[in-house]
Amino acid sequence: MSSPDQSNKPPAAAKSPSELALGSSRELVGRRLGAAWRELAEQLDADLQQQAERVETGESQPMLGGLRDKLRAGAATVEGLLPQHWRQEFDTALREPPSANQAGGRELQLVDLGDLDEDLALHAFARKVEACAADALYAVGRRVAWLCGKRRAGDVAAAAAPDIIAAALRRSLAAADFGLSERIELLRCLLQHAESGFAAIYPEWNDHLKGLNVLPELKRAYGSAEPSASPGGQAAGSRRVVGAELFGLLQGLVAHSGGAPAAATTGRNVDTAAALAALDRLQQAAPDLANDLVAQADSLRQFRASDIGQGLGQVDAMTVDIVAMLFDMIFQDETIADPIKALIGRLQIPVLKVALADRSFFSTRAHPARRLLEQISRAAAQLGSGAGRRDPLYGRVALIIERLRRESNYDALVFDGLCSELETFLAEHSRAADAEAAAGVPLAEAQEHHLAALAAAEQALSPYMAEAPAAITELLGNEWRDLLARAHEAGDLGAWDEALATASDLVGSVRIAPGSSGRKALVGLLPGLIRRIQEGFDRLDVDSERRLHLVDALFALHAALLSGDAAAAQRSRALAPASAEGAGAAALAEVAKLERGDWVEMAQGDGAAQRYRVSWVGPARGVLLLTNPALPRGVALPPQVLALRLERAQARIVPSEPIFERAVVRALRTLTDEQAAQVSLDFT
DSSP: OOOHHHHHSOOOOOOOHHHHHHHHHHHHHHHHHHHHHHHHHHHHHHHHHHHHHHOOSSTHHHHHHHHHHHHHHHHHHHHHHHHHHHHHHHHHHHSOOOOHHHHTTOOOOOOOHHHHHHHHHHHHHHHHHHHHTHHHHHHHHHHHHHHTTOOSTTOOOGGGSHHHHHHHHHHHHHHTTOOHHHHHHHHHHHHTTTIIIIITHHHHHHHHHHHTTSSTTOOOOTTSOOOOSSGGGSOTTOEEEEHHHHHHHHHHHHHHHTOOGGGGOOSOOBOHHHHHHHHHHHHHHOOOOTTOHHHHHHHHHHHHHSHHHHTBOHHHHHHHHHHHHHHHHHHHOTTSOHHHHHHHHTTHHHHHHHHHHOTHHHHOTTSHHHHHHHHHHHHHHHOOTTOOTTSHHHHHHHHHHHHHHTOOOOSHHHHHHHHHHHHHHHHHHHHHHHHHHGGGHHHHHHHHHHHHHHHHHHHHHHHHHSSOOHHHHHHIIIIIHHHHHHHHHHTOHHHHHHHHHHHHHHHHTTSOOSSHHHHHHHHHHHHHHHHHHHHHHHHHTOOHHHHHHHHHHHHHHHHHHHTTOHHHHHHHHTTOOOOOOOOOHHHHHHHHTOOTTOEEEEEOTTSOEEEEEEEEEOTTSOOEEEEOTTSSOOEEEOHHHHHHHHHTTSEEEOOOSOHHHHHHHHHHTTOOOGGGSSEEEEOO
């Protein structure tokens, strides 16, 4: 018999299928996190020992030894805490974020530099896991979002993000009494094992949710845009290269080119650590080659030809050759100004060190080093051939590259911090440019409004101009078009109708019926018609010489008709001007793709080229406002004019693809394999 308390206790509500699926996911990932840490703890111990052996003297040697002892003693504690903290962080992330009122009212706090270093380390760790598990991560995020009631196609749950794992890891290490510097060092080590340890959890989590019938038909081209309606979404005969096979393809390309000295290795098998140390020394001792592109282009090949370079293992040797080839492609890129190439060339050794230490550099666009190159690409798009140290953007890029060149640590955290710094600077630079360009927007809006009015006037007059004699088309296509456009801009419907009626009467005046009755009607029409035309001239302030020219041409036309001289009227028709030259469809399509923030390079009167930012695009795409923060004046022009300049090679659109991706595509397109004639990249 139940006790009174038990009998009065309401039964627990049954959990919904969504709650059960989320609960089972929480437990599965918790168990896998504990297992992943247990498997990695031994590897972390070996990594710390290797680091201690490389450090001959200094304060870091006893710190590394003490951290090894602490790791051995506390590894089991972290293994038990990690699933617990993961569950708590996961449940918190499933709940809605606090409102603005709840979040407000907190006091401003100064950020400790040590805490900032840990934040950067955690951020790099989360991004590495994200990059290594991109396919499964998206699918898990979509399925968890669906379980939370978010049913739109683009919804991805924040609870599935690797940042949640990173937060749990931070709490677990802190609770196990690892100090701040110790946690940062462990995170640096974990970064190298993110793929084999933590990223591997996401495919298992995804399979678990699929087994529970959560969005079983979910499909997506992970790491790229949603698939198009056509299979593959690309041109026939093209080849999609995914990140996982990129290194192999580039390796084959280097071997195919015949320029790979990899086959000439001495077999001494210099290990990666020794190669990195040699590159460190070369990087610190390298002379300032900022303005010597030839010397920069040869620097990696000189290293490859050295004793250490010749003793590299096959994979490391091929990595050097691939990085050298990609930088060759960058040096050959005509859209990058020489001063910027000189700056980018100084990244060769830092990039090579990252590529040797972390092969995922080639396969993932989210790699911090690749992200830094992407931010430098954004800056390069803005800097033309005249860029110099006085330009604030050039100066900031040069400073960041110099700091990176002097950095002996080649781990991804260095790149991540510099990337964030440059990203912030570019965002501030863009906001300042927008503020300066705002002054020109009203003028550009007025110009677009005027062009729209002209287009409306041309459309209204086109039926009358199709078969009209030259004297009439000259008037209608110029002054009368402007008169109609003025009425359109002012919204004066009466003036619009009156001007259009005059155009109709003018065209009708040359279509008189033969015979005396027709001539009589024309004689009665002409005085009022000429008066209305003169009134239109008055509203436009047409000068007397132009008026006389137009009126004389009309008088000659009508005199010929009144005299019955049809041949003279026919000759007048043959004088109709040819249509103005227009841009082709391909150029117009390229201009139509331009968006705010894109960059265009245009030739100037003195033969030099200047780069302009698309700062404003008219609502009707009738005008583009082009500005440059370094120039006092902007340019507002119709898309047709820019397209015509593109066709005449007087302008070009600066590519928006990152420098590294452009180099890869150019390299792969040199393959003789017919299937690789057209290449599209799918970096995950």
